[in-house]
Each structure stands twice: as C-alpha cells, then as structure tokens.
Amino acid sequence: MDDATAGVWIRAAHLGRKIKVEKGSMIYRQGELGFTFYFLLSGRIQVSIFQSDGAEFMLEMMGPWAMFGESPAMDGFPRIATAIAAEDSELIEFDIRVITGVIPSCPELAISLMRIVALKQRILASRIQYLALPKPEMRIGELLGRLADLYGEKRENGTLISIPLTHEQIAAMTGATRVTVTRALKRLTTLGAIELRQRRIWVLDSSKLLG
Numbered sequence: 324m325d326d327a328t329a330g331v332w333i334r335a336a337h338l339g340r341k342i343k344v345e346k347g348s349m350i351y352r353q354g355e356l357g358f359t360f361y362f363l364l365s366g367r368i369q370v371s372i373f374q375s376d377g378a379e380f381m382l383e384m385m386g387p388w389a390m391f392g393e394s395p396a397m398d399g400f401p402r403i404a405t406a407i408a409a410e411d412s413e414l415i416e417f418d419i420r421v422i423t424g425v426i427p428s429c430p431e432l433a434i435s436l437m438r439i440v441a442l443k444q445r446i447l448a449s450r451i452q453y454l455a456l457p458k459p460e461m462r463i464g465e466l467l468g469r470l471a472d473l474y475g476e477k478r479e480n481g482t483l484i485s486i487p488l489t490h491e492q493i494a495a496m497t498g499a500t501r502v503t504v505t506r507a508l509k510r511l512t513t514l515g516a517i518e519l520r521q522r523r524i525w526v527l528d529s530s531k532l533l534g
Contacts, residue, residue, distance in 0.1 A: 324439060329388040331435040332362045332415065338425060339417040350406040350414070351392060357402060358419050360392040366412025367486055371495070372404045381495035384409065386474040386486045390439050393419075397436075459499035460507045464532035466497055467517065471526040481518065481525040488524065 341364070344350060351357055353373055361368075368385040382404055385391055395402045396419040426433045449469065467484065475482040490504045497504070508524075511517045516531035517524055526532070 328435050331431050336415050339415045343413050344408045346410045348408045353405045354401050358396050359416050360396040362415040363389045364413040367409040369409045370404050370406050384486050459503045461533050462497040463507045468529050468532045481527045484524045
C-alpha cells in the first residue's frame with residue numbers, strides 16, 4: 324500500500340498489539356473464524372489456499388506494509404486461506420471489534436480499509452484475467468510486473484523485487500510447473516525484461532514482461 328495508507332495503520336498501532344512470529348509459524352488457518360487482521364511491519368507472509376487433495380495455490384506473498392486477514396474479520400465468515408510466515412516477521416495484530424468501536428472518532432481507519440479492499444479487488448481482477456490465459460509465460464510476466472509495482476525498489480539499473488521468490492513459489496502463484504517457470508525466466512532474461520542477480524529478480528523493462 325502507499326505511504327499515506329500505511330501511515331494510518333502505523334499511527335494506529337496502539338489499537339492493536341505488536342507480535343513477532345518465526346519462520347514457518349502459522350498465523351491463521353483456512354476455515355477458522357476470527358476477528359483479527361494483520362499489518363506487516365517486516366518480513367514476509369505467504370497466503371495460500373489448500374484444496375481437499377492437499378494441492379496448494381499461493382494467493383500472495385506479502386511484503387512489508389501489507390495487510391491481510393481483514394475480509395473474514397469484517398464479514399464474519401471462515402477464513403478462505405492460510406497465512407504462514409515465510410521468514411521471521413513482525414506484525415501488528417488488530418481486532419476488528421476494537422477498530423469498529425473507534426471509527427466514529429477516527430474515520431480515516433474506515434477510509435483506509437475501503438482503499439485496501441478496493442486495491443485487492445483490482446489486483447484480484449488482474450490475476451483472474453491473466454490466470455485465464457493459456458500461456459503460463461504471460462501469467463509469470465504479469466506476476467513479476469505486479470510484484471515490482473507493489474514491492475519494487477527502484478534503482479538506477481532496474482527495479483528490484485524486494486521479496487525473494489523461489490521457482491516453486493512462482494509456480495504456485497501462477498498455476499505453472501517449476502520447469503515452465505525456469506524456462507520463462509530464461510526467456511525474459513534473454514528479452515532483456517529481467518535480470519537475475521544473487522537469486523533476486525530485477526525488472527529492467529516492464530514493457531517486455533508480457534511479450
């Protein structure tokens with residue numbers, strides 16, 4: 324989220340509680356009921372949906388200043404996904420009942436939540452559009468472009484996707500195989516769209532990601 328939206332929740336930290344979670348810790352499980360949602364200060368959180376046969380579809384890899392778990396906290400329905408710490412992380416845990424109680428005096432919290440939900444709807448619509456494409460290479464390119472926009476660090480020689488990603492994680496987020504991901508990354512490197520440096524992905528020319 325942008326600095327202004329993130330600032331609302333950083334300033335509201337006193338309404339929640341800061342917690343630290345170790346890599347591999349489960350924050351919440353798919354199917355659970357809960358009133359809590361989370362603002363990520365540092366680290367990475369993997370949010371995935373698990374099918375009845377155990378197959379995993381990774382919805383998102385969250386980086387700093389991301390919010391997650393807010394929809395089931397607000398609508399009261401079971402959580403649709405599982406959130407696991409992909410690395411040691413620090414979070415602010417909010418209770419929607421507390422936030423609802425202070426909204427009359429802090430309306431910026433409600434406005435911020437609406438912006439976050441709208442942003443996630445836009446991201447989801449974009450993902451659905453590209454997941455429907457038969458070419459997994461385009462789905463992979465779309466993912467890299469989106470992560471560069473959300474979590475990119477612009478430098479003179481390109482945009483660094485600050486979230487480290489394995490080929491398996493990219494495959495889980497795009498419905499592709501690991502072999503396909505490896506081939507797609509090599510092709511995008513040849514096209515000059517990306518560059519791999521020390522296991523990190525740099526976006527050099529976003530206009531070539533889908534080509």
